[in-house]
Amino acid sequence: MHELAITENLIEIAIEEGTKNDLVSINEIKVVIGRMHQLVPDLLYFAFETATENTIARHARLEIEWVPIEMQCHDCGKIFTIEDILFICQDCGSSRLTQLKGKELYVKSIEGTEYGNHHLKTGS
Amino acid sequence: MEITILKRVLDKNQNKADEIRQLLKEKGIIMLNLISSPGAGKTSLLERTLKFFAKSMRLAIIEGDVATDHDARRLQSFGFPIVLINTEGGCHLDSNSISKVLDHLDLSQLDMIIVENVGNLVCPAAFDLGENHKIAIVSTTEGDDKPVKYPALFREASAVILNKIDLIPYTNFRRDEFYRYMNGLNANIPVFETSCTSEEGLQAWYEWMRQAIVPPGTGACII
Numbered sequence: 001m002h003e004l005a006i007t008e009n010l011i012e013i014a015i016e017e018g019t020k021n022d023l024v025s026i027n028e029i030k031v032v033i034g035r036m037h038q039l040v041p042d043l044l045y046f047a048f049e050t051a052t053e054n055t056i057a058r059h060a061r062l063e064i065e066w067v068p069i070e071m072q073c074h075d076c077g078k079i080f081t082i083e084d085i086l087f088i089c090q091d092c093g094s095s096r097l098t099q100l101k102g103k104e105l106y107v108k109s110i111e112g113t114e115y116g117n118h119h120l121k122t123g124s
Numbered sequence: 125m126e127i128t129i130l131k132r133v134l135d136k137n138q139n140k141a142d143e144i145r146q147l148l149k150e151k152g153i154i155m156l157n158l159i160s161s162p163g164a165g166k167t168s169l170l171e172r173t174l175k176f177f178a179k180s181m182r183l184a185i186i187e188g189d190v191a192t193d194h195d196a197r198r199l200q201s202f203g204f205p206i207v208l209i210n211t212e213g214g215c216h217l218d219s220n221s222i223s224k225v226l227d228h229l230d231l232s233q234l235d236m237i238i239v240e241n242v243g244n245l246v247c248p249a250a251f252d253l254g255e256n257h258k259i260a261i262v263s264t265t266e267g268d269d270k271p272v273k274y275p276a277l278f279r280e281a282s283a284v285i286l287n288k289i290d291l292i293p294y295t296n297f298r299r300d301e302f303y304r305y306m307n308g309l310n311a312n313i314p315v316f317e318t319s320c321t322s323e324e325g326l327q328a329w330y331e332w333m334r335q336a337i338v339p340p341g342t343g344a345c346i347i
Contacts, residue, residue, distance in 0.1 A: 002216060002247035010133045017129050031133065036276050038246060085272050086308040087279070095311040099279075105133045111126045 003039055006105070007047035013107045015055055023112035026057040030109045034067045034102040056112075069102030137251055140219035144226070144254025148237070154337050155237045157253050159277055160261035161270075162243030165287040167195045168320035169261060169329075170240060174202035176330050181337065184229050186239040188217040195240065205229055216247035219254055235337045245270065249277040257282035257336065264288045264295055268302040271309050278309045283316065283332060290319040 014029045033039055041064065048062045069082040073089035074096035080089070082102070088095050132138065148155055160166050170185065177183055184205040187196040196208040207225040209217060217239065229237070239255065241248040249258070260281040262270045265288055271278040278284065284306065292299070306315060314332060318325040 002250050005214075005216070005218070005247075006133055006250070009136065013129065013131050013133065013135075017127055017131075021125070021127050023125070023127075036279075037250060038274075038276060085275050086305070087275070087310075088308045095307055095309075107129045107131050107133060109126055109128045109130075114125050117125075 003043035004047045004051070006037075006039065007044055008051050010107050011048070011051050011055070011057055014060075014110045015057055017107075018056055018110055018112050021112075022115045023110075024056060024115050026060045026110050026112040028061045028063055028111040029057065029107065030063045030065065030111075032065045032067060032104045032106055032108050034104040035069050036099070036102040037105055060110075060112075065108065067101050067104045070100045071097040072100050073097055134250070134252075137219050140223055141252035141254040144219060144223055145256070147226070148231075148254065148256075151231045151234070152339070153231060153234050153237055154257075155239065155253070155255040156333075156336070157239045157241055157248070157255035157258045158261060159241045159245065159248045159258055159281075160243060160263075161245050161266060164243070164261045164263040164266065165320050166240050166243070166261055167198055169285065169287065169318070170199055170238065171202075172320050172323065172326055173238075173330070173333070174199060174204055176326070177333070178202055178204075181333070182233055182235045184234050184237045186217075186222060186225055186237060188221075188240055188242045190214065190242055211242055215242055215244050216251050217241050217253060218251045222253045236333070245274040245277055249274070249280060259283050259285065261285045261287055264292050264297040267296075268298045269305060271302070271305040275309055278306065281310065281313060283314045283329075285329060286315055286317045288319060288321075289317045289324065290322050 010031055014026055018026045045062060052058050052060055071082060072079045073094050075094040076089060076092040078089055078091045087097055158166050185199055187206055187208045188211060189195055190211050190213055193208050196206050199206055207228050209221050209225060239253060258281045260277050316325055316329045318329060
């Protein structure tokens with residue numbers, strides 16, 4: 001269940017940046033996650049709900065952009081996406097591969113309400 | 125208002141791991157991170173390994189366990205320093221917990237630190253501890269498809285130990301399938317077939333450990 005530790009870390013980053021930018025609430029947190037991490041979406045959303053309680057991100061939506069595992073073959077140069085977890089070139093069968101994508105794990109952006117606009121928004 | 129961040133989620137863990145790696149490099153210490161599912165034989169392998177190297181290598185053990193000091197106590201009799209990290213339910217060790225316990229070890233007196241991670245094949249693979257090598261341990265009783273189910277670990281491991289090979293006749297473990305999966309993930313790393321009961325295959329693992337502590341460029345070579 002590394003989903004909890006990872007979610008706590010991403011919320012911490014979002015809140016730190018949100019506070020730095022005078023946000024009174026965070027409405028959305030966008031993260032990019034490579035499939036190589038084998039994170040389970042439901043566990044991420046569940047952990048997110050729990051870990052945002054009593055923070056400025058308590059009403060935030062977690063938006064996940066999943067990145068497939070993309071490899072390049074050393075021998076024939078083919079670039080392809082791994083579907084079945086067997087890391088073998090789909091063209092020439094070589095197992096000498098370099099991973100190009102799929103290990104990403106970062107907070108892309110947050111969207112929130114600024115201190116000045118807070119009253120405007122709640123008042124309207 | 126949208127704010128672009130582009131910050132790695134595990135940045136804090138990574139930064140601390142990089143600090144540890146640098147510190148150990150300065151001290152000339154190699155760190156191994158042993159990762160397996162519960163019951164694959166990490167502690168048994170350590171018992172054999174510590175006994176073998178009792179007089180020829182300066183080792184220390186960092187023992188990660190969700191609860192109890194049972195494993196740490198099993199390893200006490202070999203005379204090496206052991207520090208225990210109880211994660212109290214946590215499913216993996218992180219670099220911060222390693223950094224804290226390094227203070228309890230005399231780093232000027234060590235060749236190698238072996239970390240026994242919490243029994244789990246998924247989570248420990250995501251958290252860099254500052255180690256030089258991740259070692260994946262898998263046992264024949266767990267089935268032959270572990271590599272393909274946990275690609276992150278087997279892609280990153282420097283070596284794999286296939287333990288409990290003495291039990292193959294009593295299981296449905298298929299060696300050819302295991303190697304087919306292994307070759308499709310990480311064809312270039314050594315796989316050591318071992319039995320900690322019969323001690324079969326352990327010599328090759330000990331030899332790998334010996335080579336691991338030889339600084340590059342000192343003339344030692346494997347033929």
